[in-house]
Amino acid sequence: MAGFIERGASWSALAYGPGFAVLGYLAELLTGTTHAIAWVIVGLGLATITAPWVYARRRFLTVQVTDDELWQGRERLPLDQIAEVDDVGAPTGARVLGGGWTVPGKYDTLPVRLTDDTVVLAWAKDAGALRTALHERLVT
Numbered sequence: 172m173a174g175f176i177e178r179g180a181s182w183s184a185l186a187y188g189p190g191f192a193v194l195g196y197l198a199e200l201l202t203g204t205t206h207a208i209a210w211v212i213v214g215l216g217l218a219t220i221t222a223p224w225v226y227a228r229r230r231f232l233t234v235q236v237t238d239d240e241l242w243q244g245r246e247r248l249p250l251d252q253i254a255e256v257d258d259v260g261a262p263t264g265a266r267v268l269g270g271g272w273t274v275p276g277k278y279d280t281l282p283v284r285l286t287d288d289t290v291v292l293a294w295a296k297d298a299g300a301l302r303t304a305l306h307e308r309l310v311t
Contacts, residue, residue: 175304177295179232180225188217232275234295236304243293244269255284256305267292281305 192214199205235242239250246269261282267274268291274280279298282290283305295301 174238175234175236175301177234177297177301179228179230182225182229184225185218185221188221189214191217231269231271232278234293234301236301236308238308241268241293241305244271246270248291250305250308252285252287253283253305253309254286254288256281256302256309259284259290261292262290265290265292267294269294 192210195213196205196207196210199210231244233242233244236250241248241250241253248268259282261280265282266289268283269275274292274294278294278296281293281295281298281301283293284290293301293305
């Protein structure tokens with residue numbers, strides 16, 4: 172059975188800075204004056220400041236469903252604690268999974284009822300796919 176995973180960011184974002192630097196260098200080639208060392212520094216600098224951003228997004232915004240756990244950022248919830256994922260209402264003040272105060276921006280909310288009858292808020296960019304993956308794990 173395939174698992175569900177949404178990464179918070181892709182490491183390919185590190186290529187944007189050097190790519191921009193290459194385009195800048197090529198544009199300078201058209202003018203006749205080039206600053207190759209400066210463009211290398213710009214490319215490395217942009218990649219360097221992008222790396223912590225990608226790392227943080229991958230650490231805190233990754234959503235994954237394994238055979239026995241739902242991972243939401245830094246938090247892991249055993250699947251045997253989940254009672255229901257369909258037709259669960261989201262009460263005001265429900266706890267957000269993953270350690271944050273609110274659901275991350277650009278992510279959809281999926282209310283989940285736990286076995287102790289509390290409701291928590293799971294989140295994913297594709298909440299429907301998350302619901303399907305959780306439902307498959309709970310039924311089997």
